[in-house]
Amino acid sequence: MKIPAMPERSHHVVHVGLADRAYDVVVGEQLLTELGPRTADVVRGRRAFVIVDDNLPKALTDGALASLESSGFTIATASVKASESNKTIDTTARLLHAVAQTRQDRDDPIIAIGGGVTGDVAGFVAATYRRGVPIVHCPTTLLAMVDASVGGKTGVNLMTPTGLKKNLVGAFWQPALVLADVASLASLSERHLRAGLAECLKHGLIAASGPGQPAGPGDELFRWTVERLIKLRMGDSELLEELIATNVAVKAAFVVSDEREESRGTGGRALLNLGHTFGHAIETIPHLTPDGRPDNAPLHHGEAVAFGLVAAAYAGEALGRFDGTQAEAVRVAVERMGLESRLMGLPSDEAIVEAMMHDKKVRGGRLRIVVPTGPGTAEVVESPPEDVVRAGIDAMRIRR
Ligand SMILES: NC(=O)c1ccc[n+]([C@@H]2O[C@H](COP(=O)([O-])OP(=O)(O)OC[C@H]3O[C@@H](n4cnc5c(N)ncnc54)[C@H](O)[C@@H]3O)[C@@H](O)[C@H]2O)c1
Numbered sequence: 001m002k003i004p005a006m007p008e009r010s011h012h013v014v015h016v017g018l019a020d021r022a023y024d025v026v027v028g029e030q031l032l033t034e035l036g037p038r039t040a041d042v043v044r045g046r047r048a049f050v051i052v053d054d055n056l057p058k059a060l061t062d063g064a065l066a067s068l069e070s071s072g073f074t075i076a077t078a079s080v081k082a083s084e085s086n087k088t089i090d091t092t093a094r095l096l097h098a099v100a101q102t103r104q105d106r107d108d109p110i111i112a113i114g115g116g117v118t119g120d121v122a123g124f125v126a127a128t129y130r131r132g133v134p135i136v137h138c139p140t141t142l143l144a145m146v147d148a149s150v151g152g153k154t155g156v157n158l159m160t161p162t163g164l165k166k167n168l169v170g171a172f173w174q175p176a177l178v179l180a181d182v183a184s185l186a187s188l189s190e191r192h193l194r195a196g197l198a199e200c201l202k203h204g205l206i207a208a209s210g211p212g213q214p215a216g217p218g219d220e221l222f223r224w225t226v227e228r229l230i231k232l233r234m235g236d237s238e239l240l241e242e243l244i245a246t247n248v249a250v251k252a253a254f255v256v257s258d259e260r261e262e263s264r265g266t267g268g269r270a271l272l273n274l275g276h277t278f279g280h281a282i283e284t285i286p287h288l289t290p291d292g293r294p295d296n297a298p299l300h301h302g303e304a305v306a307f308g309l310v311a312a313a314y315a316g317e318a319l320g321r322f323d324g325t326q327a328e329a330v331r332v333a334v335e336r337m338g339l340e341s342r343l344m345g346l347p348s349d350e351a352i353v354e355a356m357m358h359d360k361k362v363r364g365g366r367l368r369i370v371v372p373t374g375p376g377t378a379e380v381v382e383s384p385p386e387d388v389v390r391a392g393i394d395a396m397r398i399r400r
Contacts, residue, residue: 012245016150016252018259021174022081025150025252026160027245028365029237031181032064032138035111036071040175042132045108047074050098051122053114056077056140057187064113064138074100082117084284084301087156095125109134115141115192116148116301120167123154124202128172141188142196142240142300145180146247148205151255151269164284165358172260178380180243180248190233194337195302197232200225200243201333202309203250208273208376210250211257218376221246225331233338254326267378278315278392279308283353285347292338306334307396310341315384315392316371326372331395342398349393356389 011028026038034320039048048068052061068075078098080091110133112122119137125134135290137149150249155170166380185193204222226244227230231239258268282288283304289297315324331341346352356367366383369392373379381388 007283014240014245014248014252016174017256018174021152021198021259023177025153025178025180025248027145027180027182027241027248029181029183030240031179032060032113032184033067035064035136035138035179036067036069036073037111038177038179039068039111039136040071041108042136043107045081045105045134046072047076047104047108048111048197049104049108050075050077050111050113050119051095051125052079053082053118053140056114056184057089058186060140060184061113066112068111069187071323076104079274080114080121081119082115082116083276084157084164084166087117087121089156089158091121092124092128092156093201095121096129097139099125099129099370104129104133106130106133107399109136111136111138113138113140114144115139116144116253119144119148120154120170120290121156123152123173124170126155127171135329137175137178139178139180139259142185142193143184143199144196145244147199147251149178149180150176150251150260151272162317164360165282166280166284180244182237182244185235185237185240191296192234192300192302193235194339195232195300195306197225197337198302198309198334199228199307200247200303201330202272202274203247203335205309205330205372205376206254206274206370206378207250209271209378210253216294219301220376221250222333223377225327229333229336236361237290266381267268268380270368270380271370271378272390274372275305275312277306277308277356277359277367277369278311278352279304279306280345280359282307282346282396283350284355287345288343290343292340292344306337307343310334310391311370311396312371315369316373316387318382318388318391319371319381321371321373321379323374326375330372340397343396344398346393346397349390352381352393353389
């Protein structure tokens with residue numbers, strides 16, 4: 001008897017329709033083993049400079065490199081230690097020197113395999129080497145799949161007299177292709193999976209404000225995600241694939257409508273910063289921990305965003321724009337993710353506001369925050385009243 005072939009699970013493809021900078025984000029299993037032919041389809045050059053997160057299981061990167069070689073690519077590799085303190089100009093310079101030693105020309109691709117730190121630095125290298133060479137992103141964390149690899153923001157942190165400033169130096173540089181191999185998440189820690197889920201909750205809270213979002217209950221994506229949080233945290237790959245493809249589609253819609261975050265109104269790409277102005281202000285405070293355990297300090301980016309979502313929800317309530325029960329639902333969702341929703345050891349309100357004022361989102365000296373305003377909708381608020389910002393900070397603070 002002939003055994004029927006196992007039906008192949010088809011990949012999800014999200015097209016980011018940016019005219020001459022358009023590209024596909026492909027989401028599915030075992031995509032790293034197809035890196036070679038898929039890259040050959042979108043670039044002309046056949047020398048690949050591969051920048052790899054040094055923490056990845058060897059089998060993952062070996063499969064990707066073998067696929068490139070069998071598609072005729074000559075490969076040079078460099079590794080990156082993924083940490084915020086290593087996402088620097090120095091790392092960028094080291095990588096630029098390494099690329100310059102290969103005979104890469106303008107058609108030859110840089111390929112990033114790793115989380116958001118690797119992708120942001122590699123993207124910046126690609127944006128600046130020879131004034132821009134193609135980059136293929138292969139994100140290997142949930143956060144990088146649903147967020148960092150899509151939309152073309154690249155960059156590094158900068159140490160300034162007032163401390164480390166996140167993503168202060170960078171460039172917009174859209175990739176030629178994004179391959180999100182869901183199988184690569186198998187080795188990711190639950191803590192990092194959780195950090196990615198925070199960005200998914202954020203997308204759920206703004207999805208109905210996005211251009212071209214289908215009509216229907218505005219909080220559909222938020223509810224879908226919250227209801228499945230436990231299974232998602234356990235790494236259910238089919239659910240993760242669906243989650244990633246949906247979140248990429250949400251992000252892509254915002255990016256296509258306002259590629260460079262230039263919209264001056266209350267919407268546009270800036271809505272993707274929900275939770276980030278509060279989040280960035282606490283992310284670089286070294287002693288903060290997501291669960292009260294000192295050995296878990298500092299916060300990861302996605303964890304800081306999760307606390308920032310709680311702050312933004314209560315700031316929205318204080319503004320009279322977001323219902324109290326909905327704000328409570330955001331807190332409950334964050335707790336369901338396995339995080340505390342209040343932090344121990346937060347500095348004074350004044351210190352946090354000062355840190356928020358240094359955020360890149362500040363324009364003309366005016367603070368801008370994003371607050372949720374209803375089921376799945378959000379708005380940019382410029383120069384929010386002080387008591388509104390304090391209500392947000394207070395919502396993150398542990399009560400004595
Ligand atoms: N460019 C953008 O639009 C954008 C958007 C959101 C976040 N970011 C940036 O992304 C960064 C955070 O990204 P992240 O959360 O992916 O952090 P990360 O890159 O530091 O990765 C998290 C950890 O997981 C490890 N890792 C990566 N893939 C793995 C795998 N498959 N198996 C096992 N371990 C793995 C890494 O070595 C690291 O220790 C921040 O710097 C943030 O500013 C950028």
